[in-house]
Amino acid sequence: MLKVVLLYPISILFSLIVKLRNLLYDKNILSIEKSRIPIISIGNIDIGGTGKTPFVIALCQMMEKQNLHPLIITRGYKRQSKELIFINNHHNLQYKVEDLGDEPYYIINSLSHTSMVVSSNKKKAVKFANTLDGIDYIVLDDGYQTRYLQKNIDVVLLNMNRSKNWYQLLPLGGLREPVKNLNRADFIYTIKGENSLSFKSKKLNVLFKVIEYKNGIQKNEPAIDEQKNWVSACGIGDPDFFNQTIKELNLNVVEKVAFENHAYYDEQKIKKLEYLLQNNDGLITTYKDFVKLNQNFLNKYLIYVIKMEIEIDDKKLIRKLIS
Numbered sequence: 001m002l003k004v005v006l007l008y009p010i011s012i013l014f015s016l017i018v019k020l021r022n023l024l025y026d027k028n029i030l031s032i033e034k035s036r037i038p039i040i041s042i043g044n045i046d047i048g049g050t051g052k053t054p055f056v057i058a059l060c061q062m063m064e065k066q067n068l069h070p071l072i073i074t075r076g077y078k079r080q081s082k083e084l085i086f087i088n089n090h091h092n093l094q095y096k097v098e099d100l101g102d103e104p105y106y107i108i109n110s111l112s113h114t115s116m117v118v119s120s121n122k123k124k125a126v127k128f129a130n131t132l133d134g135i136d137y138i139v140l141d142d143g144y145q146t147r148y149l150q151k152n153i154d155v156v157l158l159n160m161n162r163s164k165n166w167y168q169l170l171p172l173g174g175l176r177e178p179v180k181n182l183n184r185a186d187f188i189y190t191i192k193g194e195n196s197l198s199f200k201s202k203k204l205n206v207l208f209k210v211i212e213y214k215n216g217i218q219k220n221e222p223a224i225d226e227q228k229n230w231v232s233a234c235g236i237g238d239p240d241f242f243n244q245t246i247k248e249l250n251l252n253v254v255e256k257v258a259f260e261n262h263a264y265y266d267e268q269k270i271k272k273l274e275y276l277l278q279n280n281d282g283l284i285t286t287y288k289d290f291v292k293l294n295q296n297f298l299n300k301y302l303i304y305v306i307k308m309e310i311e312i313d314d315k316k317l318i319r320k321l322i323s
Contacts, residue, residue: 043144048237051191074141076101160193216298235263
């Protein structure tokens with residue numbers, strides 16, 4: 001109760017700032033820059049855990065099948081480099097996960113013919129993209145709050161797998177904008193849970209693929225062994241959903257570790273995992289975490305990677321992209 005009393009004034013102030021900012025853009029008092037290449041924004045109204053990364057991958061894969069050439073713009077949260085990075089061919093990727101950030105590294109390694117710009121300055125990234133030829137769409141990662149760029153399609157993803165307290169503005173809850181601001185979105189998709197909001201959304205199919213790595217080498221999709229004892233580890237926006245998924249796969253987890261979102265696996269974290277793995281059979285983690293594990297660790301342990309895949313079957317969105 002004391003926490004609510006202390007955080008409530010801050011949440012009210014944050015609400016006023018969000019409302020004023022959006023009003024200034026709605027009234028064209030703050031300028032909005034246009035792009036020669038159409039922009040499709042993928043975003044959310046909360047601080048993470050909505051399935052944005054696998055959705056971006058699925059969207060670009062769908063575009064590739066339609067012979068469209070997307071370019072992703074992402075800031076590369078918590079990356080250790082600062083310069084603008086342009087990736088045109090992931091087959092000759094010269095950058096490490098630390099250079100790009102975990103999500104961009106995961107995304108670009110999942111696609112065949114998609115380019116990427118990693119930059120903390122989205123205006124600069126869009127200007128750079130507009131100098132390139134052969135790009136049909138800019139896919140703006142985490143772009144719903146980016147009001148200073150004109151977007152042709154605004155997609156919002158919802159995670160309805162949260163507690164009721166989550167659907168309050170920061171810092172009381174986990175929302176960056178109030179629910180009513182969903183009225184700016186062209187397409188609203190529910191990735192996790194069932195929509196209980198006043199705004200309608202389309203529920204997308206979500207699949208979970210288990211990939212086995214032994215001695216650092218990927219094996220065929222494994223037969224789930226319910227007798228093995230596992231350690232689970234993740235550094236993502238929604239660790240509860242990850243744990244729920246593991247439970248549904250009937251995997252016996254005896255130790256759970258949840259690091260902060262986008263955590264890098266430094267020496268201290270690796271030592272913690274190795275200590276827990278001494279008396280257990282292997283590690284279960286997400287693909288976003290897997291790409292940050294060092295080769296020495298990968299060579300020593302049996303690892304199951306749970307990869308989330310999203311099926312985009314909205315014909316209305318597909319028609320709009322093609323047109």
